[in-house]
Each structure stands twice: as structure tokens, then as C-alpha cells.
Amino acid sequence: MPYLKFELPNSKIRILHLDPMGSDVLHTHQDEYQISIPLVGNPYCEMNHTKVVHLSQHQRLVTMPETTHRHFTQEQPAKILLLDVKAKFLQKVLRDRLHCEPGTIEFATVGVGSSDGFRKIAEALLRQSMFGGTDAAQLAEWELELVNLLLSLHPGSHHSQWLSSVPGEMHPALQKALEYIHDTYAEELCLDYLAEISGISKFHLIRLFRETIGQTPSHYINEVRLTRAVEMLTATDREVTDVALDAGFGSLSTFHRAFKKKYGVSAGQYRKIR
Secondary structure, three states: OOEEEEEOOOEEEEEEEEOOOOEOOOEOOOOEEEEEEEEEOOOEEEEOOOEEEEOOOOEEEEEOOOOOEEEEOOOOOEEEEEEEEEHHHHHHHHHHHHOOOOOOOOEOOEEEOOOHHHHHHHHHHHHHHHHOOOOHHHHHHHHHHHHHHHHHHOOEOOHHHHHHOOOOOOOHHHHHHHHHHHHHOOOOOOHHHHHHHHOOOHHHHHHHHHHHOOOOHHHHHHHHHHHHHHHHHHHOOOOHHHHHHHOOOOOHHHHHHHHHHHHOOOHHHHHHHO
């Protein structure tokens, strides 16, 4: 069960190799969240002696602090990227963004979609562990980026607040646009009207979105609607068509394309694996 390992002040990065019928030791992280991302194969994770999750290449697993768990394989070997993040650091990043005490952050067990961002950060940090040459400031930036990715991409109790907030000082026109989007995401939204209620040109609004949030207005609206759809899929038994329309998608086909692009599976499949 060999692995590569790199430790930072608030996180650890490891790559775990498991042979066929292999397993790591049953263990618990007292004060850390652990992200498990399959790199090769489709490993399993047993949690609290009862729940078993089978991970595919489009999924990642988050285990909460104090969750007893182990990774294992059956007939095929696996390689797993393990990212451990201290709970206090995660809460600090969330508190700094939301300007309030976040309390315990409850993540969904399984997240669906690309984990390329996590892999790129891990590769950069592991290269640093072998060759050196990166200063403490760069390491701190990578560690912060890792936590921002987790909070942005993985569903949890924080997700709606996180997506509706932006870091730092915000242009008042952008604030108006964001508030309007979150109040009316289920309605038809167009860029011209967003610009009108914000009091600036649509080109200025696009620039503010890109500079402050890193997305275009249409992309951001899509993210808000998908987040709301995931909340309804996991918390209710409503039909997928109703979920799509209530989340603001104009048609079921548009919803299916957007959902599959972000999460790698259909809405129906997502509901089954949750």
C-alpha cells in the first residue's frame, strides 16, 4: 500500500495505491475532512462499518471529521488521490467569505463532476515536494485554492450561501444584479434587463462578473439554477421535469445538457447515487 505524501500547514496530499483485494487501515480523521478522488480504477469506501460507496471516475467522496472509514478494492487495483483539509481552516475560509460564523459544514458524501482542478493542485504540490523551489506564499495560495475548489464544486450545507457571495469589495451594480438573480432565478433572465436594473451597460456588467466572480452572467445564472436543482433532487421526490422547470430552465433538454455537462451524469442517475 505505497503512497506519495506532502504536508502543508492546513492540509495533506497523498496518492494511495491499492492492489486487487487491497485495503488501507480502518481509520478516523479527528479534525479533518478527506476528499477521495479515483485516479485509476473504481475503488470502494466503507464508512462507519455500514455504508459502502463505489466510486467511478466522475465522482469524488468527502468524509466528515470523526467518520470511521477505509478504502478498498475488489478484483481490480486502484490509485486514489487523498486530500485532507483541517476543519478549522475550512471554516475560516468560509467565514472570511460569508462574514459570519459558518458552524459545522456538512458535505454531501458523493460529488459528481470533474475533479481536474484538485488533480492539478495536487500535481503541483507533489512536484514541489520532490524538487523544492516554491516559497511559502505560493504554497499558501495553492492551499487556499484547494479549499475554494472544495467549497465551490462539492454540494453541502454551505453551497447556496457560497455561490451567492463574492469575495472582497463588490461594485454596487454587481450587488444589485446578484440579488436580482437569486430572487428571480426561476424566471426568464436576460442580460439586457440585468444591466438595466443594475444601472450600467451590459458590457460593463459582463466585465464586473468576469473580474469579481470569474464567470459570465449567463454562466453564473446557470450555476445558481443547477445548485437549486440539486437541492430539490436530493431533498424531495419531485419529478425531474418539475425540478428543471422550478429551477428556471426553459426546457427539459436544456436542463439535461447543463446537468450532464457539470456533473457527468443525468439528474436521475445523480439522485440514485446520493
